[in-house]
Amino acid sequence: MDKPAVVVLFGGRSSEHSISSATAGGVLRAISRDSYRVIPIGITRDGVFVLEDDDPDKFALDTHRLPEVADNGTRILWPEGGGDRALRVRRADGSISDLGAVDVVLPILHGVHGEDGTVQGFLDTLEIPYAGGGVLDSALCMDKHFMKIVLQSAGIPVSPWVTVTRSGWARDPESVRTDAAALGLPMFVKPARAGSSVGVSKVAELGDLDSALEIAFAEDEKVLIEEAIVGREIEVAILEGRGGAGSRASLPGEIVLTTREFYDFEGKYLGGGGADVVCPADLTEAEIARVQELGIRSFDAVDGRGLARVDFFLAADTLYVNELNTMPGFTPISMFPKCWIASGMTYAELISELIETAMERAAN
Template sequence: MDRPAVVVLFGGRSSEHSISSATAGGVLRAISRERYRVIPVGITRDGVFVLEDDDPEKFALDADRLPEVVDNGTRILWPEGGADRALRVRRADGSTADLGAIDVVLPILHGVHGEDGTVQGFLDTLGIPYAGGGVLDSALCMDKHFMKIVLQAAGVPVSPWVTVTRAGWERESASVRTDAAALGLPLFVKPARAGSSVGVSKVSALSELGEALELAFAEDEKVLIETAIVGREVEVAILEGRNGSGSRASLPGEIVLTTREFYDFEGKYLGGDGADVVCPADLTDAEIALVQQLGIRAFDAVDGRGLARVDFFLAADTLYVNELNTMPGFTPISMFPKCWIASGMTYPELISELIDTALERAAA
């Protein structure tokens, strides 16, 4: 039987380009070549689709040199729609080659122009199956403001917050400071539509608010100011159900901070000290069940598809959902794979699970 052709799509135009590229290195290293025919397609920082080398080491995560997709002169020619599924490439010399029919795309894109529903809508228009979140859940969870509104409507506890735009800050800074003060200190300031802790600051005094907002506004015109919840940072990995079954939750993991104020970009990806990823988390059976149940509830509330990582703050009185990531960090050392590995699944099996779920959905 012919192997399904899987386009591994990575890179992109967001500030998380290098993390997506590093994720591709892990996926290309682990994906089963016996089961799938793999076509690596990179998106440069300028948004150019190029045919990449099938070389995992090229995209290894190195703190001294973060990987990226560079323009190598090739151009991916996507199918024309309708019944056409043929992927083609125009080489740097102008010649065109047929790469065969696509069965499914695995978009391992983080941030805007990839994790926000834009690529998903593009693939839907062409009629190409893809793994992971759809247009709705991707768009909702990319925008933390609307994600919180949807979760609140579903009765899922979220941390108190106010949303401010750059124009609103410039026009009514005194009012914004008043609203922020009402939330209490400390606060977290974060871009509404960014990930990997890019542009995030912890504010311990109101005098720091302006600088924190400017850092966040460098990533997004819309920013959230949130109450800092005192508690443990717990995360759970969710997978879409198959064959009519409900969504599934892994064992929870925990981010254990020692010397860091919060789990920032350096702690996540560059090997910085002061933060440890622990899975499974040291929780009681009742706490594990609560995290899993609320994780599934949050996933279903946003019409989740494929996968998500649900992040919580476990406080003394309440379990709060911090956010959902529809394409979470997926390097072998990231929390999402670690949680499923702790739950009995290997990293290659997890990749196959995402692809096979998408193929089954397309067949149905």
């Protein structure tokens, strides 16, 4: 047990459970066993922490059967706090096994109850180091309404929007329709606190707004209606600086739509086609520099930690920030890893970078 013990934490209670599980398959396949002792811990859809098999194939992304964490009868017994990092597991037969001290947690969780600062706060309370975003940046970027407000205050362009609550919609739907109409068509309707394009609709006619809102409200009590920016979809990957250095930006990538209206869940994960993930994007040196500079400014504006993917719309001469993801898609074919691979870092090296950054931060 001389190697650092890394808990790979995945699954969770959000609608992105399967995507997190698929990400775990990629991470478990690539993480260096020569450098780390790996402890896979899954969270079931009911929020139960279980000890999982160290088997990447179990969580492979299959378009016909999305992976998930099942309750196998084990129960993770987290450290008791006060500097203790001893991790244990209660087996299905009631026996308790010692898993050793945890050095760092890699929480590859998407959505609420994981990417929103809740798990980060839990680990902070137990004084267990973890990779990725902290409580503040995770919570801010999970809520697209407040993320836009913070970015606006930092002078960063964002697309015009209206925020609607379920109670506000029920109380005065005509005012919502009026405010939405002022944005112009087409528009996007999306849950404020969800990812992977879950619950997102593109509205081309005002008559479709009501149904789009209902789809979004199924995911969240708060919904954004956004002006659709006509332009290229550009994304850049950001990593926290190390050793006192500033944040770093990868080469930008681009989502190139062919037959899809937008980059939806099916296009991202289910092999639906109609959209290509291209990295590096075909941009001029000046455009690359603008994307990288604005990506770093956005990351720093939300007190970013660990990593983030910053998504843009490049329209004419204006670069709009669409959103930040503090735990972006991290499968080997996702944009975040592909951007760093195009920038000279392997997938395995990227995983190690996140772990080492977290341990370095904890040591200071």
